[in-house]
Amino acid sequence: MALDFSFSPEHESVREMIRRFAQEEMAPLVNEAEENEVFPRALFRKWGALGLLGVRYPEADGGSGMDKIADCIIREEMSVVCQAFSSSWSAHTHLGIWPIWRTGTPDQKERFFKPALQGEKIAAFGLSEPDGGSNIRALRTRAEKVPGGWKLNGSKLYITNAPIADFMLVAARTSPELTMDAISLFIVELPNAGFTIEKLKKESVRSSETGLIHIADAFVPDDCLLGDRTGTYSVILDSLSENRVGVAANALGMARAAFEAARRYADERIVAGRRIGEYQAIAHKLADMAADIEAAKWLVYHGAWKVDRGELDGALAAKVKLVASETAVRVSENAIRILGGAGIMREYPVGRIHRDTLLYVIGEGTSEIQRNIIARSLGFKA
Numbered sequence: 546m547a548l549d550f551s552f553s554p555e556h557e558s559v560r561e562m563i564r565r566f567a568q569e570e571m572a573p574l575v576n577e578a579e580e581n582e583v584f585p586r587a588l589f590r591k592w593g594a595l596g597l598l599g600v601r602y603p604e605a606d607g608g609s610g611m612d613k614i615a616d617c618i619i620r621e622e623m624s625v626v627c628q629a630f631s632s633s634w635s636a637h638t639h640l641g642i643w644p645i646w647r648t649g650t651p652d653q654k655e656r657f658f659k660p661a662l663q664g665e666k667i668a669a670f671g672l673s674e675p676d677g678g679s680n681i682r683a684l685r686t687r688a689e690k691v692p693g694g695w696k697l698n699g700s701k702l703y704i705t706n707a708p709i710a711d712f713m714l715v716a717a718r719t720s721p722e723l724t725m726d727a728i729s730l731f732i733v734e735l736p737n738a739g740f741t742i743e744k745l746k747k748e749s750v751r752s753s754e755t756g757l758i759h760i761a762d763a764f765v766p767d768d769c770l771l772g773d774r775t776g777t778y779s780v781i782l783d784s785l786s787e788n789r790v791g792v793a794a795n796a797l798g799m800a801r802a803a804f805e806a807a808r809r810y811a812d813e814r815i816v817a818g819r820r821i822g823e824y825q826a827i828a829h830k831l832a833d834m835a836a837d838i839e840a841a842k843w844l845v846y847h848g849a850w851k852v853d854r855g856e857l858d859g860a861l862a863a864k865v866k867l868v869a870s871e872t873a874v875r876v877s878e879n880a881i882r883i884l885g886g887a888g889i890m891r892e893y894p895v896g897r898i899h900r901d902t903l904l905y906v907i908g909e910g911t912s913e914i915q916r917n918i919i920a921r922s923l924g925f926k927a
């Protein structure tokens with residue numbers, strides 16, 4: 546029985562490649578993008594040209610044919626440099642196109658999935674609503690059958706990439722019953738006359754563009770209904786579970802970036818004649834941060850390994866996300882404390898990183914919702 550706790554040579558070369566790409570092609574764009582809260586759209590074409598948008602998809606379907614471990618390595622390294630860019634990447638490469646890959650018709654794959662893999666079309670995923678963030682069951686957007694297609698009415702809130710997307714998967718109720726079977730997914734090409742998209746101003750992941758969407762009598766043709774009208778809910782749940790492992794890798798990258806900045810600072814900053822890292826209070830903080838990161842790292846890659854074996858369950862996905870995202874918040878807050886006043890100056894990255902870590906104790910299901918999922922797996926109705 547072999548148990549190997551190391552990455553394969555292929556995984557190491559993926560890490561080397563993405564590290565170089567993130568440093569050379571992404572890092573120079575960060576400050577301006579964050580300041581202006583505008584996503585540098587040309588990045589999608591660059592990601593596409595390198596095969597970074599099709600990491601998780603088989604080569605036969607136009608993807609790069611890598612595994613979930615490689616996907617997590619790419620997320621981790623991109624988030625070391627910029628979480629906002631990684632958030633837009635994640636909403637596109639996973640949430641926005643995975644359901645099309647899983648259940649789309651050959652025509653839908655040709656029109657939406659393949660151009661998305663090249664970065665020619667940008668995808669978004671519209672599930673959350675003003676009354677239905679944590680509680681998906683409260684989803685109110687409805688789709689009514691009309692000749693040749695469907696008419697959509699409702700709203701979507703906090704949708705990543707909405708202001709820059711060429712198409713959006715929109716979850717809507719196709720019958721009035723409040724059952725899960727009534728929730729279906731539509732591929733909506735943008736612009737659509739019935740969609741008004743308002744760009745939101747945020748404190749976290751500022752250069753990942755996020756939208757509030759008003760949907761009024763938006764017509765969507767029959768051939769843009771995704772998969773079976775009923776039965777889509779389980780596809781959404783599977784997609785969210787797998788992506789929780791993915792965003793945990795993003796959180797790990799942020800934690801690492803904050804830790805490295807704090808370690809460098811503790812090594813260089815002299816107070817009362819001593820490097821601050823020599824004060825036990827600071828050294829212990831760094832020790833706790835290093836230990837937390839190590840624990841989160843191996844939980845994330847255990848989750849990825851489970852995905853690759855087809856063995857991921859919802860409770861494990863929730864544990865992975867909970868631990869990694871809370872670790873990132875804690876580590877980045879401690880990094881700010883270690884830097885003192887410098888910690889909240891824009892000259893240093895830790896303030897931005899800390900703001901960005903807050904995304905994943907909220908998005909993709911809050912920490913409380915992850916705890917509910919875990920508690921239910923323990924037999925307690927949370």
Ligand SMILES: Cc1cc2nc3c(=O)[nH]c(=O)nc-3n(C[C@H](O)[C@H](O)[C@H](O)COP(=O)(O)OP(=O)(O)OC[C@H]3O[C@@H](n4cnc5c(N)ncnc54)[C@H](O)[C@@H]3O)c2cc1C
Binds near residue numbers: 636672907909911
């Ligand atoms: C930057 C950003 C990007 C996003 N991108 C997308 C996207 O691309 N697509 C998309 O569909 N959604 C997206 N979201 C939405 C995200 O998934 C929701 O914000 C999240 O699910 C929480 O929903 P809410 O904001 O409505 O909070 P609420 O549901 O209002 O929750 C408020 C508080 O109540 C707690 N709470 C709620 N219910 C329970 C409960 N049963 N038990 C215990 N506590 C509970 C929550 O944990 C939280 O602390 C994004 C959000 C953000 C912030």
